[in-house]
Amino acid sequence: MSESDSTSSTSPSNFIQQIIREDLENNKNEGRVQTRFPPEPNGYLHIGHAKSICLNFGTASEFSGLCNLRFDDTNPEKEDLEYVDSIKESIRWLGFDWEDREYYASNYFDQLYDFGVELINKGKAYVCSLTQDEARQFRGTLTEPGKNSPERERSIAENLELFARMKAGDFEDGAYTLRAKINMQSPNMNMRDPVLYRIRRLHHHQTGDKWCIYPMYDYTHCISDALENITHSLCTLEFEDHRPLYDWVLDQLDIASHPQQIEFARLNINYTVMSKRKLKQLVDENLVNGWDDPRMPTLDGMRRRGYTPGSIRNFCDMVGVTKSNSVVDVGMLEHSLRDDLDKTSPRAMCVLRPLKVVIVNVEEGHKDELILSRHPKDEEMGERKISFSKTIYIDHADFEEVPPPGFKRLIPGGEVRLRGCYVIKCEEVIKDSAGKVVELRCSIDAATLGAKPEGRKVKGVVHWVPAEESVEVEIRLYDRLFNHEAPDATDGDYRDFINPDSLEVLTGCRAEPSLRDALPEERFQFEREGYFCVDRINSTKEHPVFNLTVGLRDTWAKQNR
């Protein structure tokens, strides 16, 4: 696994592990475990996929098995190479490795075609010319049985010839389909002679223009699993009804392998949307700035936001694997994130909304070279240097003329500790003509550097940076993209619930000098503010950009809500 593994998992056993354990005891599959992660390359991966990735790769590795990566690329209409590449990068980033087992359903198009011929020969499939409309009529409804297609009893020879001609391109798109001959009266709609192949003249990102017929998911997936010798085929709940078809196809064919499909509940998280369609819409309608917008629940977005792969993996362990539909609180994700970040992020100081502070009792040109640890609990992270001088900045939020009860920061005439530095006292407040506080005049207690003040207690601690040596940076503050906890499960359009304050760009922020050389994707805790990460796309040496990954827990803000 890549990056830190500070978040060790204590995953309890889930029902899938129990099934596998039992299979192993019965020596099913010769004691072998093999899974696969089968994305369709028609969009970017999101946190929901992470659950499946962790489940498939994680389960395989727990049982010393293997997990394949297989692109489910049977619908060229929606798929693209761009997605293939991004999916691979996201999986790698998450920390998983499929080694040389990178497969495509399209690798099996020839075999799939031959199996189609086999089904026809066994009288288990037929070519049908019903239009989509007609097919719908014949299919019946949830409560009424369907009717057989008039072409259901076509001779094997004729079916063979028509199927060959479908492949050869003799017919228009949609003119014919190859259908399984199962049972039009089945209460399970999936078993009412489902379409196996359709004619579609489309360029495929893997097979080019070789094919004008493309196999359907239900037909392709089970056979691909079998060809790859998958033992446990894990998929989401909505495929439960498809399992009889999965089994039916493999039962008809002369294939030794018959993987077991097991369904689990997909991941849902509140205050966000997870469907590919909606995520794509957010991107296409410029409601966000692309698939990797840090507010998106895509893995690319989360990466850019500063999420660690370990925190995502840990989160997936935390939520578990069951068959019950559930909605996980984002708070759990954020907890996992903070938990990892707290241990792994070096500390630094950055003033988001600078307020100039002039120290009245030190000379012009005064300098204290201070050395601060990068982490309060991890000495191995080392130290950083920062110098204290006559003019510094603190945050506007850390000064109040009229403090609310319980305020522990700076007030006129009051004292506060500058983090890692002296205790200062506010002697004078300077305002502009509009009455806005623009500068503070403070004095230091020279005896308080690394020592408690004499005879009194100073409760507040405030972060600061030297005025001259600090670095100007841009900071992007992110908040949840939606302000409704179930944006897509409510009346009305989910877009109506987009949080207008989900992005706030702050310029002119002042970061301590040690941040000058921060590299893209480097993460820090800005003390008393939160965890930030150098934007991997827009940050440059001349114009550094930091993204807020997640704020520190803030019981003070909570108290004042």
Place this chain on the structure above:
RNA sequence: UGGGGUGUCGCCAAGCGGUAAGGCACAAGGUUUUGAUCCUUGCAUGCGGAGGUUCGAAUCCUCCCACCCCAACCA
């Protein structure tokens, strides 16, 4: 309305006939030069409901209720 699933604390989730784990959230304390972290404590006489079986039921049986999925030539 037919079929397939699921219901245990505000949110996840263990539990598999022997008397309700854990995490998140929340609350109250303690430590702290981050109102952070960390630590301690509290938080379901109750397991969708009603009956039944049993010495004993969240676990077994019966009926009922609620919610999710399925009528693409999508996956």
